[in-house]
Amino acid sequence: MGVRWPRIRLSGTFAAAVVLATALVACSDETAETPGSSSKPHPAPAVFGATSVVTDRLAAPWSIAFHGGVALIGERDSARVLELDARGGTRAVATIPGVAGTGEGGMLGIAVRDGNLYVYSTTPDGNRLQRYPLTGQPGSLGIGPGETLLNEIASARYHNGGRIAFGPDGMLYATVGDAGDRASAQDRNALTGKILRMTPEGRVPRDNPFPGSLVYSYGHRNPQGIGWAADGTLYASEFGQDTWDELNIIEAGGNYGWPEVEGAAGRPEFIDPVQQWEPAVASPSGVAVTEDALFVANLRGERLREIPLSDPSVSAEHLAGEYGRLRDVVTAPDGALWVLTNNTDGRGDPRPGDDRVLRIVPGR
Numbered sequence: 001m002g003v004r005w006p007r008i009r010l011s012g013t014f015a016a017a018v019v020l021a022t023a024l025v026a027c028s029d030e031t032a033e034t035p036g037s038s039s040k041p042h043p044a045p046a047v048f049g050a051t052s053v054v055t056d057r058l059a060a061p062w063s064i065a066f067h068g069g070v071a072l073i074g075e076r077d078s079a080r081v082l083e084l085d086a087r088g089g090t091r092a093v094a095t096i097p098g099v100a101g102t103g104e105g106g107m108l109g110i111a112v113r114d115g116n117l118y119v120y121s122t123t124p125d126g127n128r129l130q131r132y133p134l135t136g137q138p139g140s141l142g143i144g145p146g147e148t149l150l151n152e153i154a155s156a157r158y159h160n161g162g163r164i165a166f167g168p169d170g171m172l173y174a175t176v177g178d179a180g181d182r183a184s185a186q187d188r189n190a191l192t193g194k195i196l197r198m199t200p201e202g203r204v205p206r207d208n209p210f211p212g213s214l215v216y217s218y219g220h221r222n223p224q225g226i227g228w229a230a231d232g233t234l235y236a237s238e239f240g241q242d243t244w245d246e247l248n249i250i251e252a253g254g255n256y257g258w259p260e261v262e263g264a265a266g267r268p269e270f271i272d273p274v275q276q277w278e279p280a281v282a283s284p285s286g287v288a289v290t291e292d293a294l295f296v297a298n299l300r301g302e303r304l305r306e307i308p309l310s311d312p313s314v315s316a317e318h319l320a321g322e323y324g325r326l327r328d329v330v331t332a333p334d335g336a337l338w339v340l341t342n343n344t345d346g347r348g349d350p351r352p353g354d355d356r357v358l359r360i361v362p363g364r
Helices: 182-186
Strands: 052-055 061-067 070-075 080-084 090-095 107-113 116-123 126-135 147-153 164-166 172-176 194-198 215-218 222-228 234-239 245-250 275-277 284-289 293-298 304-308 316-318 326-331 337-341 357-360
Touching: 061 326, 061 337, 070 107, 080 107, 107 164, 107 172, 126 172, 147 194, 172 222, 222 293, 234 284, 245 284, 293 337
Parallel strands: 061 107, 222 284, 284 326
Antiparallel strands: 052 357, 061 070, 070 080, 080 090, 107 116, 116 126, 126 147, 164 172, 172 194, 194 215, 222 234, 234 245, 245 275, 284 293, 293 304, 293 326, 304 316, 326 337, 337 357
């Protein structure tokens, strides 16, 4: 059963500016008025049909990408890139060499563009971004020699960021955590605590906000999801510390406040999130954008959150507690949502058959 969009009553200094998402399960019909929230019309939350399992028994999977109609899955700890066949069978395309992550590090985001596989991973010398040509045909894919586009980005056991994606402008974006160095998020000469923008070859685009710099936005703690609406708006999910996780609309050159502020601060020098959540119901990671909504996979919150693009201050929830931790969500070529569980990463409670890729067809 679907839901109406919950509107959460706020209190405190910035109550009129920010909507705080709470644990409202997807079968609830409760709503509440929110002072200052938009009254613009927006579509009803999605009604999910049957959820099917595309594949299972994955080991600490982190990211999904599509090479044409073939799904590729990256496993964080094994550094394997797997391809799926039509029946959900898996085959190893490659094991990325040199990956040596600990804690939250390892082989993180993957993306595909123009026959190349892009990989963000952790090595003994830091995080790096590489490009590999994909070879062969579905069922026998492989990779050619790799090219390192960016390396020696500071890494740590925590806060590595790691999501990569191509924007509608053809540029490659990468989320980079602060790697435990909080002050670096405000240092525009450091790559940590940033969202980076580069050409497919790893060069600085001429129209980046800071001349000669890959930095697109800064003041981030640990962003792990990025996605674009059809109008070009860039959304990013971000892990906070103890108080607020965030959904931000990213502006070129924008300062999102970490570590000076966490969540909405109402200070003109920083850009406030459009929505924030307590970490217990969030820990947002991968993001997928459909025609009229944004979907966010949540780890600790164990739910898929849906935000209407027409009013990003409200949200509804799906799959709450049903499949455990959710690491990534992507839109498949047929328009279905693919959701990646993440219960085998050392922080979850694995169930028989974990981890899985779920397929969901959202409707209205």
